[in-house]
Amino acid sequence: MKQRNGTGWYAAATYVFAVGMAGTTLPTPLYGLYRGQLGFSELMVTIVFAVYAAGVIAALLVAGDFSDVLGRRPVLLAALALSAASAVCFLFEGGLPLLFTGRVLSGFAAGLFSGAATAAVLELAPSGSSGFAATAANMGGLGCGPLLSGVLAQYAPKPLMLPFLAHLGLLAVALVLTLVLPETVHRPEPRPPLRPRGMAVPRQVRPVFVPAGLACFAGFSVFGLFTAVSPGFLSETLHVGNLAASGAVAFSVFASSLAGQALMSRTGVARGLPLGCVGLVAGMVQVGCSLLVASLPLLVTGAVTVGIGQGLAFRSALSAVGERAPEEHRGATLSALFVTAYLGISLPVVGVGALSVGMGLRDAGLVFSACVIVLAAAVGFRLHRARG
Incomplete structure (x- = not known):
């Protein structure tokens, strides 16, 4: 109760x-x-x-x-x-x-x-x-x-x-x-058994889930970049050794994500997801340029822009999938969305680390930026066509 x-x-x-x-x-x-x-x-x-x-x-x-x-x-x-x-x-x-x-x-x-x-x-x-x-x-x-x-x-x-x-x-x-x-929580007596809830994506949800999941994957991969690799970018590429500055850059991404999530109340779900993808593209363009020209201000503005895009896309994806999923499968469907997001936060950033061994951290970051731009742009374009 x-x-x-x-x-x-x-x-x-x-x-x-x-x-x-x-x-x-x-x-x-x-x-x-x-x-x-x-x-x-x-x-x-x-x-x-x-x-x-x-x-x-x-x-x-x-x-x-x-x-x-x-x-x-x-x-x-x-x-x-x-x-x-x-x-x-x-x-x-x-x-x-x-x-x-x-x-x-x-x-x-x-x-x-x-x-x-x-x-x-x-x-x-x-x-x-x-x-x-x-x-x-x-x-x-x-x-x-x-x-x-x-x-x-x-x-x-x-x-x-x-x-x-x-x-x-x-x-x-x-x-x-x-x-x-x-x-x-009013705990029932006798207590029901604890069982893993797993995940499931019902057939009727899949047309919404696929673009929402891809947008979450792209957005969370950016979180992975800024929480795992951005300190290396700052020290090796931008020659900024201040650890407080490194922490502040990571903070800016999450704070901007919160601002992006707040924006969804104005844009609505249907517009929020493609607009979030636009923010991801614009932000990663700035991040890529910051690595090319070794600019800390560009990295910070890119972090803010990509954070806003991620927040807007993520909250819109949660709302879209949650609204479409049947009540009896809603928890399992949202679990699948979160699993997709957390795969995004882990797998791509390991790829960046692997690429950095052969081509250096800056060039690996550029490849990552290009991949996120392509993925987010493709999802945004698909959503725009679907609305039209």
Whole structure:
């Protein structure tokens, strides 16, 4: 049964969600330091990053709806524990095994937060609220992670320890808040068995799902680029060694995505998806040009533009697929969309790392930019023709 106790619980749940998601992007500005300390290649950086997405996908497929059965608080507590365990792995890392373990645990945590925390924020929202705080907590947390670690790593001692100690402190506050949050789920007795919900795309949804999924794939691949490889672009191509600047660039993508999602209320779903694709194309053109001419301002404007496009396309895709999917298959269909998105955040960025071994990071980034431009333009053109 829902319990609404005003904006206090709403704000508390939003904080828990944001802090949990911040941990998933905390290592972004630090990958260069790990490379120098452990001596691995840019390809290995992208693989370390990508195993996070594997953890998210596994959690979504196996436990995506567990909070509907167990309640929100138990699942949130499990997610916080996994997030803390991830931070501990980074604190005590002595090589790649703990880095991989930390990233996988972080992915598991993000997968649990995605369902349970979103639901908790929406259910604790004051009457009349649109629940936009759920999206703000998700994207805002993802953006604040690299900003926090970049500032601490640049201007405070122990750059590979202090960001994770700070996050553990934030998680401790989130733990206390979670323990006192009102439970919003009436747990049935006897408890039904916990079963993986899997994913499915009914035949009648596929005409909408295919372009929506491709747009999500393209948009999330840009997230992968900026959270895994952009620090390398800044240091190697643009010769910017400031870790706070690296974190700020990653932050700008997520903050702009939030702005793009807010725009959908004005554009509507039908216009939002093709317009989002236009934003992806325009942004990646700027990112590609920034690599060609070694321009930090162009990289930043490209990050903002591509973030707005990603946010607009992503929220429009969620709405379009959610509206078309039958109620009895809606959760499984949206799971398939999220899996498509998280494949986008992982596979292409590993490709960038592999290409960088042979052709250098800048040229690999140019190839990636061209691929995203072609994919987003093709999806946008198809959607435009369908509307016409």
